[in-house]
Amino acid sequence: MRCSQEASRIQDYISGELGREDRMMLESHLSGCEECKTCAETMLFFRSRLRDLFRVTAPVELRNRIATLSAGGGKS
DSSP: OOHHHHHTTHHHHHTTOSOHHHHHHHHHHHHHOHHHHHHHHHHHHHHHHHHHHTOOOOOHHHHHHHHHHHTTOOOO
């Protein structure tokens, strides 16, 4: 496989959208192609960082209220 063919499928690979055969072919390519492997690792890094940027922590008051309701100690 040529890198241009594989590079176009890296995003599908990362998101788990490739079928078994395509995934195995891409993994085989990544094991032997440093450029595509670096591309995949970079995409994974940025995906992780973006996920972290949008992670929100609930305010303490809300977490306490949910804990109280979950324990059966409060009314809605």
